Amino acid sequence: MREVAIIGVGMTKFGELWEQSIRDMFAEAGLKAMENAKVEKIDALYVGAMSSGLYAYQEHLGSLMVDYLGQIGVPAVRVESACASGGQAVRMGYLDVASGMHEIVLVGGVEKMWDVDDGTFVLATAADQEYEVYNGVTFPGLYAMMARAYMERYGLTREELAQVPIKNHKHAVNNPNAQYPFEIDLKQVLNSSMVADPLRLLDCSPITDGAACLILCPLDRVKEFTDKFVKIIGVGAASGPIALHDHKDLTRIEAVNLAAERAYKMAGVGPDDIDFVEVHDCFSIAEILVAEELGFFEYGTAGKAIAEGQATYGGKIVINPSGGLKAKGHPVGATGVAQLVEAYYQLTFQAGKRQVPNARLGMTQNMGGSGGSCVVHILEGM
Amino acid sequence: MANSQRYTREIPHRYRLEAQKFTSGFVSLPHRYCDPISGKKEYEKITLSGTGKILSYTIIHVSSDQFKLLTPYAVAIIETDEGARVTAMITDTKFDDLKIGARVEFVFRKIMEEGPSGIINYGYKAKVIS
Amino acid sequence: MVGIVGYGAYVPIYRIKSSTIANQWGGDPVSIEKGLMLIEKTVPGPDEDTITIAIAAAKNALKRARIAPQKIGAVYIGSESHPYAVKPSGTVLIDALGIGPDVHVADFEFACKAGSEAMFVAYSHVKSGEMEYAMGIGADTSQGAPSDALEYSASAGGSAFIFGRENVVAEVLYTHSYTTDTADFWRREYQMYPRHGGRFTGEPAYFKHILGCGRALLEKSGLKPDDFKYAVFHMPNGRFPLKAGKELGFKQEQMNEGWIVNIMGNTYSGSSITGLTAILDVAKPGDKIFMVSFGSGAGSDGFVFQVTEKILEVQNLAPKTREMLNTPQKVYLDYGKYVAYRKKIHFNEY
Numbered sequence: 117m118r119e120v121a122i123i124g125v126g127m128t129k130f131g132e133l134w135e136q137s138i139r140d141m142f143a144e145a146g147l148k149a150m151e152n153a154k155v156e157k158i159d160a161l162y163v164g165a166m167s168s169g170l171y172a173y174q175e176h177l178g179s180l181m182v183d184y185l186g187q188i189g190v191p192a193v194r195v196e197s198a199c200a201s202g203g204q205a206v207r208m209g210y211l212d213v214a215s216g217m218h219e220i221v222l223v224g225g226v227e228k229m230w231d232v233d234d235g236t237f238v239l240a241t242a243a244d245q246e247y248e249v250y251n252g253v254t255f256p257g258l259y260a261m262m263a264r265a266y267m268e269r270y271g272l273t274r275e276e277l278a279q280v281p282i283k284n285h286k287h288a289v290n291n292p293n294a295q296y297p298f299e300i301d302l303k304q305v306l307n308s309s310m311v312a313d314p315l316r317l318l319d320c321s322p323i324t325d326g327a328a329c330l331i332l333c334p335l336d337r338v339k340e341f342t343d344k345f346v347k348i349i350g351v352g353a354a355s356g357p358i359a360l361h362d363h364k365d366l367t368r369i370e371a372v373n374l375a376a377e378r379a380y381k382m383a384g385v386g387p388d389d390i391d392f393v394e395v396h397d398c399f400s401i402a403e404i405l406v407a408e409e410l411g412f413f414e415y416g417t418a419g420k421a422i423a424e425g426q427a428t429y430g431g432k433i434v435i436n437p438s439g440g441l442k443a444k445g446h447p448v449g450a451t452g453v454a455q456l457v458e459a460y461y462q463l464t465f466q467a468g469k470r471q472v473p474n475a476r477l478g479m480t481q482n483m484g485g486s487g488g489s490c491v492v493h494i495l496e497g498m
Numbered sequence: 499m500a501n502s503q504r505y506t507r508e509i510p511h512r513y514r515l516e517a518q519k520f521t522s523g524f525v526s527l528p529h530r531y532c533d534p535i536s537g538k539k540e541y542e543k544i545t546l547s548g549t550g551k552i553l554s555y556t557i558i559h560v561s562s563d564q565f566k567l568l569t570p571y572a573v574a575i576i577e578t579d580e581g582a583r584v585t586a587m588i589t590d591t592k593f594d595d596l597k598i599g600a601r602v603e604f605v606f607r608k609i610m611e612e613g614p615s616g617i618i619n620y621g622y623k624a625k626v627i628s
Numbered sequence: 629m630v631g632i633v634g635y636g637a638y639v640p641i642y643r644i645k646s647s648t649i650a651n652q653w654g655g656d657p658v659s660i661e662k663g664l665m666l667i668e669k670t671v672p673g674p675d676e677d678t679i680t681i682a683i684a685a686a687k688n689a690l691k692r693a694r695i696a697p698q699k700i701g702a703v704y705i706g707s708e709s710h711p712y713a714v715k716p717s718g719t720v721l722i723d724a725l726g727i728g729p730d731v732h733v734a735d736f737e738f739a740c741k742a743g744s745e746a747m748f749v750a751y752s753h754v755k756s757g758e759m760e761y762a763m764g765i766g767a768d769t770s771q772g773a774p775s776d777a778l779e780y781s782a783s784a785g786g787s788a789f790i791f792g793r794e795n796v797v798a799e800v801l802y803t804h805s806y807t808t809d810t811a812d813f814w815r816r817e818y819q820m821y822p823r824h825g826g827r828f829t830g831e832p833a834y835f836k837h838i839l840g841c842g843r844a845l846l847e848k849s850g851l852k853p854d855d856f857k858y859a860v861f862h863m864p865n866g867r868f869p870l871k872a873g874k875e876l877g878f879k880q881e882q883m884n885e886g887w888i889v890n891i892m893g894n895t896y897s898g899s900s901i902t903g904l905t906a907i908l909d910v911a912k913p914g915d916k917i918f919m920v921s922f923g924s925g926a927g928s929d930g931f932v933f934q935v936t937e938k939i940l941e942v943q944n945l946a947p948k949t950r951e952m953l954n955t956p957q958k959v960y961l962d963y964g965k966y967v968a969y970r971k972k973i974h975f976n977e978y
Contacts, residue, residue, distance in 0.1 A: 251586050251622075251623075252571060257558050260556035268598055310570075
């Protein structure tokens with residue numbers, strides 16, 4: 117397998133994009149990425165989207181997107197893995213280039229979430245329809261149950277849990293593409309409306325429209341296009357049970373641990389080598405659980421560590437310099453790709469006021485459902 | 499939401515708690531061809547007794563449309579006495595009585611209606627027993 | 629010997645007081661309680677209906693009968709609030725209890741006596757030798773129109789009876805039915821609430837049929853009211869059954885145990901038969917029980933039961949009726965919650 121680099125990125129602003137349809141957003145992000153990479157033709161396309169069928173009544177995104185990018189004829193397919201659709205699309209594109217099958221591959225993710233009224237129903241399709249959702253559980257409800265189990269076992273307090281969204285909002289102030297580029301405080305978090313006890317509105321990532329794209333290229337050809345590139349040195353993916361109730365331990369997301377192990381092994385690095393990580397904070401508790409699974413903190417300690425400032429600039433590692441899913445926004449299928457867009461900006465020192473100093477190795481972690489799937493990428497700046 | 503086709507085939511599990519105990523020890527309420535961990539196919543048919551304990555729970559305030567009229571309601575992940583893991587809505591229980599470790603029993607209740615003209619869906623819910 | 633081999637009842641945990649309803653509509657709580665002799669009634673939870681109630685009662689009956697569900701040859705549910713207009717309630721019950729598929733199922737309807745007639749038909753199958761066991765159930769989540777008198781009494785609950793020849797706990801000695809076309813209370817298709825003829829529901833309807841049936845049953849059996857330990861009649865309110873009982877010659881003490889309407893309300897198809905379960909919960913071997921139901925339209929089914937020694941083996945095998953009615957778990961609703969649970973208000977349709 118040959119080495120693969122990212123030579124360009126593009127994304128829309130994340131937010132309530134009433135004027136743009138699903139194809140509009142992807143075209144904007146895709147054309148931006150191609151321009152950024154200085155490519156006019158791509159050889160293949162992978163588009164990640166969780167539920168374009170239920171959100172936009174549109175399947176067959178591979179065909180739709182090559183059409184709207186002016187690249188008709190190239191092989192194109194939609195990749196789906198619930199909220200990990202974007203990360204999995206990147207992985208598919210990576211395999212395509214690494215195998216030698218294709219040269220310049222566009223991978224992107226998109227979700228058009230504001231076109232439906234009952235978004236809770238669509239998001240719940242990431243869970244077990246017959247044995248979880250049928251019995252009334254919602255997506256926030258699943259993470260709420262993990263939060264309750266974790267809080268009872270490790271003594272994490274409600275105030276400590278709130279520090280996760282507070283920190284992520286602080287990071288997003290410096291992100292021009294973020295949905296909510298403003299700070300929030302403890303009082304706001306604790307007074308926000310209850311979604312699924314103990315998770316309140318400000319513990320939950322928002323409903324967001326948006327798209328993000330990358331251009332992948334074999335490492336030995338990057339000089340033809342740009343001198344701003346980033347190398348993908350580790351890729352790990354894993355799966356977990358579809359239903360949360362089949363997790364042996366409700367405070368563990370084994371798929372994240374497995375995926376990270378595989379990525380670290382491939383890259384030949386460990387948690388202490390990573391300068392920043394974009395994690396999948398679909399809910400505040402998720403960031404805590406994931407940080408532990410990725411090896412940055414001992415089990416049971418990440419909550420307190422994050423509350424003490426270990427996950428922000430000057431701490432042990434910067435988690436979610438972009439603002440994470442909470443403050444940057446979470447257009448489901450686009451998120452996994454947007455995480456790599458952020459990693460690219462950080463590793464090529466284009467992250468402006470949110471630049472992680474001396475960023476050399478970055479990590480992205482994207483997961484689907486309550487841990488039914490997970491993809492981890494490790495990237496190196498050149 | 500489930501139309502008649504999707505609904506009818508789940509009846510033995512939802513109505514009568516018919517389950518499988520695989521030779522690996524894994525107990526499954528929904529029908530499976532093999533156990534998810536070892537992939538083994540041998541099992542015996544069992545019926546769950548309908549009692550268990552709460553592993554975790556939450557109170558849902560924002561639900562999808564079909565459960566809107568019930569909010570706020572509690573759901574829990576339950577481990578039955580046979581070792582099956584089940585997610586169920588809690589009914590006829592005060593929120594104050596919900597605890598990790600509380601004993602529950604399953605009762606047969608209406609889950610939802612598919613609108614004013616669709617079929618009525620039934621299944622199991624759990625209530626805390628003292 | 630043919631009779632009841634297993635019986636069971638179920639009432640929901642929710643209640644509403646007559647005074648709450650009276651205060652809503654500007655009625656006088658004291659005179660309602662005194663006049664109708666009703667204190668509170670049962671209300672079905674938002675996830676309960678006639679089917680879930682029937683299943684809960686039937687599970688209790690099976691616990692007492694201690695037979696394999698597969699042995700039951702017929703299941704009849706009588707109700708005036710079957711959840712579907714077309715699709716039986718009984719089919720959900722048999723699949724939930726693991727009865728059948730080699731079983732006969734039919735849903736019954738006859739206002740408040742749909743339960744007793746289900747029992748009559750189930751009993752008849754066993755008596756004729758056609759089947760080893762058959763089950764008759766009466767269950768309802770009856771609706772009363774807002775601010776109508778019936779709103780004080782229309783309640784939810786039900787009972788199930790398995791008939792057989794082995795291990796009979798209460799033998800059926802005699803039955804009698806008495807029926808005429810009397811439109812005292814009715815509901816047309818597509819109407820949400822029933823209508824009734826006011827005082828016409830009394831003398832010419834309730835009393836005519838209960839007394840007509842009761843007298844014929846006493847004559848048929850050759851027994852006198854004093855021969856009975858217990859008597860129970862259909863309970864549309866607190867007053868009517870006591871009056872009817874006295875007219876037939878029964879005393880207050882004979883009627884007390886089965887008279888549960890003051891704390892349960894009128895569970896329509898579950899009314900007299902749930903009163904019967906309350907009696908069976910405390911009856912002793914040798915006791916004779918006199919039961920006459922009433923359904924508007926109109927008709928009455930009468931039964932004479934004699935309790936056997938086997939009753940002592942089964943009383944404690946399932947929850948007792950008065951225990952369920954007086955449970956410390958019961959939850960009192962205010963009027964707003966009550967109309968929301970009973971879907972008396974328009975909701976958006978999704």
